[in-house]
Amino acid sequence: MLKREYKNTGDQISVLGLGCMRLPKIEGSETIDRAEAQKIVDLAYERGVNYFDTAYRYHEGDSELFIGEALKKYPRESFHLATKMPMWMVNSPEDTKRIFEDQLSRCQVEYFDFYLCHAMNATYLETMKKHGVYEYLMEEKKAGRIRHLGFSFHDSPEVLRQIVEYGEWDFAQIQLNYLDWELQNAKSQYEILTEHGIPVVVMEPVRGGALASLCEESDRILKEARPDHSIASWAVRYVASLPNVMTVLSGMSTLQQVEDNTATMIGFEPLTDKDRETIAAALEAYRKNKTIPCTGCRYCMDCPFGVDIPGVFKAYNTFAIGGGKDRMRNEIAAFGEGHGPDQCKSCGKCMKLCPQKIQIPDRMKEIAELLAQK
Incomplete structure (x- = not known):
């Protein structure tokens, strides 16, 4: 030993x-x-x-x-x-x-x-x-x-x-x-x-x-x-x-x-x-497996309903690799009122602009539901 x-x-x-x-x-x-x-x-x-x-x-x-x-x-x-x-x-x-x-x-x-x-x-x-x-x-x-x-x-x-x-x-x-x-x-x-x-x-x-x-x-x-x-x-x-x-x-x-x-x-x-x-x-593969492949390019912005799309995804990705739900909540809350995933109306405008082809409205819905859980 x-x-x-x-x-x-x-x-x-x-x-x-x-x-x-x-x-x-x-x-x-x-x-x-x-x-x-x-x-x-x-x-x-x-x-x-x-x-x-x-x-x-x-x-x-x-x-x-x-x-x-x-x-x-x-x-x-x-x-x-x-x-x-x-x-x-x-x-x-x-x-x-x-x-x-x-x-x-x-x-x-x-x-x-x-x-x-x-x-x-x-x-x-x-x-x-x-x-x-x-x-x-x-x-x-x-x-x-x-x-x-x-x-x-x-x-x-x-x-x-x-x-x-x-x-x-x-x-x-x-x-x-x-x-x-x-x-x-x-x-x-x-x-x-x-x-x-x-x-x-x-x-x-x-x-x-x-x-x-x-x-x-x-x-x-x-x-x-x-x-x-x-x-x-x-x-x-x-x-x-x-x-x-x-x-x-x-x-x-x-x-x-x-x-x-x-x-x-x-x-x-x-x-x-x-x-x-x-x-x-191995860590890089883990991150890719667990996270949303958003690069933060911001081509999707500005959202007509105020969602900070790359900001929300960044906060979620930190959570996904073990950052904790409270930390995600705090990071999204720091954007200010009206910029969280619950503001998404699934209009689809962002999806046409996303180079990574992320299903943004679907992911926003998932994250909003996750945040609603205690």
Whole structure:
């Protein structure tokens, strides 16, 4: 198993970590299938995984209880346990202390190797300041009940800078994969953390499974380049090849996933320049497969009914490759009232002008219906 030394401490961290948010569940329920989940933990541990990541509210609060029990049979110094303070549940300084004590009890440990402020953003930065969360956790660090203090993050690069500069952080956890590298500012986030000497823990390296199978053409490109490698392994290798990545979390819910991901890290091959070209080609095929082939030439404009046709298609295409429906809504709303897809009257004028022969009225109807859904 590929391991990296954490900040010259001598601690060797497996570059693959087990994320405990997607553990197997008993069929027809939300309850963790403890027998199957234990097999996953045991196989991961056996194959060299020593970083286990959970959180207070994963699996409706059951994840910490499970992982505490699952790891109890192993020597405490042989694994690194990470959990998180649920910032949305902090309404007073007392909440922080109560939750932290509860987590130690649930996980059956006397200290956490890595501890995070969960899902930090601009709002939770204010929560942190108001209720002294950082100061309390630093006290626990001095007391030895937290070895390394960090945060997980979901916001803009600008907010990330504010959080980084607020405290002395040992590490940070961000969503990072080859799709989000540009799409969700993952590149900027990675660079900010690297600039400040903060090691990165990667979440969503396979984007919730989306990068385990992109589309038929993308999968063909990746398989032809490396027939013996899974599609998912490309995503894992992409992030693990970045020098400031400490560990890559994977929410493995089957033994097959454990076997595949550990095989990638046991025989780890950093990405070559040719591999990067292959990923770029697969991404381009994915975009073409999922998106409307609008080039933004604006030959279709102006629409007699006010629709910003290329603008709507650009917003939709960002959504189609994983940008999120809220982002699409916001981008279309920014055009101003009367310029969205719902204004299309299917007059057909634009279709006569479109070099790409896009069925514009049909696509506008589809996008309008999509936006109308909650």
